Ligand SMILES: Cc1cc2nc3c(=O)[nH]c(=O)nc-3n(C[C@H](O)[C@H](O)[C@H](O)COP(=O)(O)OP(=O)(O)OC[C@H]3O[C@@H](n4cnc5c(N)ncnc54)[C@H](O)[C@@H]3O)c2cc1C
C-alpha cells in the first residue's frame with residue numbers, strides 16, 4: 232500500500248487526501264490549525280461570509296429605488312453578530328471537512344510537519360511531526376504532498392497589531408466599524424475588503440501601488456469598480472506605496488514613499504502573501520525554493536524531487552482555492568498511476584467578490600490587446616438588458632471573446648452583482664470549446680441577465696457571417 236503524507240490540510244491538502252484514500256492509499260494529513268486550512272478558517276470562507284453581510288445592507292439601501300421605503304428603518308451593522316457568523320461558519324465548515332476526510336479512512340494529525348531525511352536522494356522520505364499536544368512523531372512516506380499554503384505579507388514598519396493596524400485575518404476582531412479605514416494594497420483582497428467596508432457605510436481610502444484598483448484584472452471591470460468606489464466617497468491614492476504606519480490614541484498615519492501621508496482611524500494591510508516554505512526542511516530533501524520562496528512544480532504538481540509533489544498557494548500557481556484543489560487531486564492521480572491530464576490554467580474561472588462582482592474565465596482582454604491571442608470580442612453593457620433595468624442595475628457588462636475564424640469561445644468577463652453565478656455558461660463553453668453559435672442557439676430565460684450571454688454569442692455570430 233502506498234504511504235502518503237500530506238503537509239497542510241487546506242483545499243490542496245484535503246482534496247488530495249480524498250482522492251488518495253479513494254484509490255486505496257494509506258494517507259496521513261498533518262495540519263497545524265484545522266482542516267480546510269487558511270482558506271476555510273481565515274481567508275476565503277470568512278471573507279465571503281463577511282461580504283454576504285455587506286451585500287444584505289446593499290439590498291436594503293437599493294430597495295428605495297424599487298419603491299420599497301426604508302428611510303424610516305435603520306440599517307445598522309451589528310458587527311459582533313457578523314463576527315459570530317464569520318467565525319461560526321468557518322469552524323462548522325472545517326468540522327464538516329474533517330468528518331468527511333476521516334470517514335474516508337484518512338489519518339488526521341494536528342501538528343506541524345517538516346522533512347527530516349538523513350540525506351538527499353532517498354526513495355522514501357521521513358517527516359517529523361511536532362504534534363499540537365507536544366509530542367514528536369516521525370513517519371515514513373513513499374509519496375509526500377507539500378500543501379502548506381501562504382501567510383499575509385508583513386511590511387517592516389507597518390506590522391499589524393490587531394488594534395489599529397490589521398491584516399485580513401484579524402479584521403473580524405473589530406468590535407465596531409472603523410470611522411475611516413485605509414486599505415493598503417488594491418489587489419483582489421484589498422478590493423474585496425474595501426468594497427465590503429464601503430457598503431457597510433465606512434469611509435474608506437485605498438492605497439494602490441499602480442494606476443488603478445485590481446491591476447491584474449480586466450481594466451474595464453476595474454473602471455466600473457472605481458466608479459462605484461468614487462460614488463460612495465472613497466478616495467483612491469494611485470501610484471503610492473506605504474512604507475511605514477505610525478499609530479496613536481486616535482488613529483494611524485500611513486507614510487507613503489515620496490513623503491505624503493494618509494491619516495485614518497484604522498489600517499487594513501492587504502499587500503499579498505508569502506508561501507509557508509521556510510520551516511519545512513526543504514533542504515533535507517534537496518528542494519531549493521524558487522523566486523519569492525514558492526516551490527516550482529510542473530503541470531502534474533511534481534517538484535524536482537522524485538516522490539515529492541506540491542500544490543496550492545505554496546507553489547504560487549494562480550492562488551485560488553479551486554486551482555489548489557485541482558493541483559492536489561492531479562498530484563495524487565499521478566502518484567498513484569492513474570491517467571491524468573495536466574492542469575489547464577486557461578480554463579480557470581475566478582471571481583472578485585466586490586459590489587458589483589467581477590467574474591473572468593479564459594483568455595484576458597489584456598492578452599488580446601497585446602496581440603498575444605487573435606480574437607473577436609464583444610462587450611454588452613447590462614444597461615441594455617431588460618432584467619437589469621427591472622432590478623435597477625445600471626452598471627456592469629458581459630464580454631465575450633472568440634477565435635476569429637472558428638468562433639470557438641476562448642474567454643469572457645462578467646461584471647454584475649451575481650457574476651460568480653453567471654460566468655458558468657462561458658466557463659463551460661471555454662472548457663468544451665463550444666462556439667458562439669452554440670451559445671447563440673441556446674435558449675436563455677426571458678428576461679434574465681444570462682440573456683446577455685446568449686445575445687453576445689449572437690452578435691459575434693453575426694460578425695462571422697461577414698467574414
Ligand atoms: C482574503 C482572501 C480571500 C480569498 N477568497 C478566495 C475565493 O473567494 N475563492 C478562491 O478560489 N480563492 C480565494 N482565496 C485564495 C485561497 O484562499 C487560497 O488559494 C487557498 O487557501 C489555497 O489553499 P492551500 O491548500 O494551498 O493553502 P491553505 O488554505 O493556506 O492551507 C494550508 C494549511 O497548511 C497549514 N500548514 C502550513 N505549514 C504547515 C506545516 N509545516 N505542517 C502542518 N500544517 C501546515 C496551514 O496552517 C494551513 O492551514 C482567497 C485568499 C484570501 C487571502
Ligand SMILES: NC(=O)c1ccc[n+]([C@@H]2O[C@H](COP(=O)([O-])OP(=O)(O)OC[C@H]3O[C@@H](n4cnc5c(N)ncnc54)[C@H](O)[C@@H]3O)[C@@H](O)[C@H]2O)c1
Pocket residue numbers: 386415416417418419420421423438439440441446471472473474501502503504549550551581582583584
Ligand atoms: N475572490 C478570490 O478568488 C480571491 C480573493 C482574495 C485573494 N485571492 C487570490 O489571492 C492572491 C493574492 O491576492 P492579494 O490581493 O492578497 O495579493 P496581491 O499580491 O495580488 O495584491 C497585493 C497588492 O498590494 C500591493 N502592495 C504591496 N506592497 C504595497 C505597499 N507597501 N503599499 C501599497 N501597495 C502595496 C501590490 O503591488 C499588489 O498590487 C491572488 O492570486 C488572488 O487571486 C482570490
